[in-house]
Every structure is written in structure tokens, then in C-alpha cells.
Amino acid sequence: MSTPHNEAQKKDIAKIVLMPGDPLRAKLIAETYLEDAVCYNTVRNMLGYTGNYKGKRISVQSSGMGVPSMGIYSMELYRDYDVDTIIRVGSAGAISDSLSMGDVVIGMGLCTDSAYVSQYNLPGTYTPVADFNLVKLATEIMEERGVSYQTGVVLTSDLFYTDEKDAVARWKKMNVLCVEMESLALYCNAARLGKRALTMLTISDIPLKGEAMEADERRTSFTVMLESALRLAEKADV
Ligand SMILES: O=P(O)(O)O[C@H]1O[C@H](CO)[C@@H](O)[C@H]1O
Ligand SMILES: O=c1cc[nH]c(=O)[nH]1
Numbered sequence: 014m015s016t017p018h019n020e021a022q023k024k025d026i027a028k029i030v031l032m033p034g035d036p037l038r039a040k041l042i043a044e045t046y047l048e049d050a051v052c053y054n055t056v057r058n059m060l061g062y063t064g065n066y067k068g069k070r071i072s073v074q075s076s077g078m079g080v081p082s083m084g085i086y087s088m089e090l091y092r093d094y095d096v097d098t099i100i101r102v103g104s105a106g107a108i109s110d111s112l113s114m115g116d117v118v119i120g121m122g123l124c125t126d127s128a129y130v131s132q133y134n135l136p137g138t139y140t141p142v143a144d145f146n147l148v149k150l151a152t153e154i155m156e157e158r159g160v161s162y163q164t165g166v167v168l169t170s171d172l173f174y175t176d177e178k179d180a181v182a183r184w185k186k187m188n189v190l191c192v193e194m195e196s197l198a199l200y201c202n203a204a205r206l207g208k209r210a211l212t213m214l215t216i217s218d219i220p221l222k223g224e225a226m227e228a229d230e231r232r233t234s235f236t237v238m239l240e241s242a243l244r245l246a247e248k249a250d251v
Pocket of ligand 1: 034035077102104173194
């Protein structure tokens, strides 16, 4: 079997998957951390790899940018490849003043300006949340490693560039921590299919102050999140 977007066979993909937006981040994770890594997907350059991390079989699949792209790749992983758990490892723009560059955020719950949830035709609003056991394990790992992190509500936005200059500031009054562009589709697909998901993010920008991380600093800071996510994948009951 394969899909229009993924040429892997079912056996090629592990039950637990780390999911960065950037295909080159997937390549970097596979080449830096996985033993015997094999690239199973090159369709659209949306690279995917499977290998071993400390003896645990783990896949790394890029999602691309935005809700529609994450909607496709996570749906196919859960539904067609029998994946149980996806951990998104992404970058985000800080909204809360309490966050600094390089801080790690665990997305406990999500808010959004995306229409993705409307497909379910619900008689009210829906609250996408992370799997509780993954949140618990992730926070234990952060404490163990002495890493600075926050858990809370993350905004998944369809808009990286927008005419509405004060949009981010309006989410701030609800204590939203930061903004990224994919987790909503991931959490909704997990909920709809009875699967597990968690988002870990590294703050790479502070849009309200017009600040963006330098490339070198970005790489170093992502290491903390990536190594924590790999430890989480290693310890997760999958
Ligand atoms: O670094 P990734 O995982 O791509 O995440 C963030 O970066 C992209 C925008 O630059 C969006 O995909 C956003 O969610
Ligand atoms: O969606 C995103 C990701 C990183 N930084 C931002 O400002 N927004």
C-alpha cells in the first residue's frame, strides 16, 4: 500500500512518530539521532525516516506547513499506517511575555482561527487537547533534564502574514502562550481516530517585539526540544 503523498509500505513506519514541519528537520533528526535510519518517503520532498533510538523503533515524518498539510499527513499516518502516537516538534512565535527565545512549550490545549473543526458539524465548540499521559511524561522528562518549559494553550493559526496586525495581541488577553500553524489538525485527527498526540514547540520568534532567532541559536535551542521528544518517544508506552 501507499498513499498519494507517502510511498511507504505499512511496515516501514513505526507506531510512534516525531513530526516536524520542516523536511530538513526530519532529515537532521534521523541523521543525528537514529541508528540504521532508512528514508521511506521522498514524495513532494516530505521526507520520512524510520530508525532506532536507544533500541526503540521510531519514525520521523515531516508535516509541511499549515493545517491542511498536517491534516493530510497525520490522517494518513494514523488511519493508513496504524500509527498510535504522533509528537509534533515545531517552532512557534511567543505571545505571552513570560516566554523567551528557546523556551519549550507543551501544547496542552489549542485555540484557532482555522475552520478545520467545522467538518465535524458539532452542535457547539470543540476543545482540542493533548493526550494526558504524554503531557505528564513530557513534563517529567523536562524536570529530569532541568529544561525550562511551560504547558498551556497554543494558538494554531492559518495566518503567518496577516492584515490584522493586532490579532496576536487579542489572543494574549486569554493567556494563550504562543502561535504555530499545525497542531489543531493533529489533535483533531487524533481525537477523531482514537489516537494519541502531543505538540512540543521551541520559541523561535517574538512577533509582538519583531524579534526572530538567529539560525545558529535556533539550531542549539531546537536540540533541547528534540532530545526531550526523543526521550519521550523512547519512554512512551507504544
Ligand atoms: O517549524 P515548524 O514545525 O514548521 O512550525 C512553524 O514554522 C512554520 C512557519 O514558519 C509553521 O509551520 C509553524 O507552525
Ligand atoms: O507560526 C509561527 C511559527 C514560528 N513563529 C511565528 O511567529 N509563527
